[in-house]
Amino acid sequence: MDTPHKSAFISVVGRPSAGKSTLLNQICGEKVAIVSPVPQTTRNTIRGIRSRPDCQLVFIDTPGLHDSEKAINRKLRDLATRNLAEADMILYVVDSTRAPGKEEETIASLVAPYVAKCFGAVNKIDSRESDTTAARLFLSQKVSGLRVFDISAQTGSGVEALLAAIEAAAPEGPAYYPEEFYTDQEPVFRIAEIIREKVFLHTRNEVPHAIYVDYRSHHMLADGTLVYEGDLVVERDTQKGIIIGKGGAMIKQIREEAERDLAEIFPYAVQISLKVKVDPHWKKNDNLLKRLIQ
Ligand SMILES: Nc1nc2c(ncn2[C@@H]2O[C@H](COP(=O)(O)OP(=O)(O)OP(=O)(O)O)[C@@H](O)[C@H]2O)c(=O)[nH]1
Ligand SMILES: [Mg+2]
Known part of the structure; x- marks a missing residue:
């Protein structure tokens, strides 16, 4: 018997500059989302699609969650939090080169209720400043039970293992986009x-x-x-x-x-x-x- 086709919309969340857009590009094998060292580069939900014969994953890059009450920041945050509730799965990207701090705690508390449909990616392990132990300790305390993978969105190291786990956990579902699509942007x-x-x-x-x-x-x-x-x-x-x-x-x-x-x-x-x-x-x-x- 054929294995049933799987698919999932996966919301990618994390602090500004955590490496969400870099990861999206790595996963799709194409430049789908723009990347820069300046926090809050991404302003829109950007979809990146990864199709395999039996599974299609649609990653939704969201603006980095940032503590601020400015109208534009409030809009960005609303967009990201709405995505968390609606997504089939969540990929929470943590920057292992920076100490977690208050902003990270806020995001962890938004993500925690959804732990059952969430994966954690401890990113930038290629960097000399990377402290994966601190990042993993933080996640184990704040998002108890989270399945965590160490990755480098930049080099691709660890990304296949993360994707394999996401695919294994993805629900049954149809392909939403033609196989050759890697983004839906105009x-x-x-x-x-x-x-x-x-x-x-x-x-x-x-x-x-x-x-x-x-x-x-x-x-x-x-x-x-x-x-x-x-x-x-x-x-x-x-x-x-x-x-x-x-x-x-x-x-x-x-x-x-x-x-x-x-x-x-x-x-x-x-x-x-x-x-x-x-x-x-x-x-x-x-x-x-x-x-x-x-
Ligand atoms: N060394 C290293 N740098 C990375 C890695 N991933 C991302 N970066 C760098 O981190 C910076 C931010 O990356 P982005 O992908 O734009 O981060 P983002 O989470 O999308 O940021 P916002 O859109 O602002 O929320 C860029 O300078 C990237 O080159 C990584 O795995 N290793
Ligand atoms: Mg971005």
């Missing part, structure tokens, strides 16, 4: 995300969090190149200056690096055209936040 969203990643990688302090990419339009050239037009919106004139850079050097670097990455992601070339605009109040615009954070 191309224009992925382009905006890659642009955002470059801003996160090349600017400092408040600038990464002050921007959003506003899609305007796209069209195909006769040679098959996709032209993407959008606005890079910042909150202040000084930030606009930083994003543009001396003689336009920064915006050029952002554009060129994004185009290079996108050439690997899509089977066609992408040409990006960006205008930098200032909107001091975009984070207070509820309709806009609703559109940006889903």
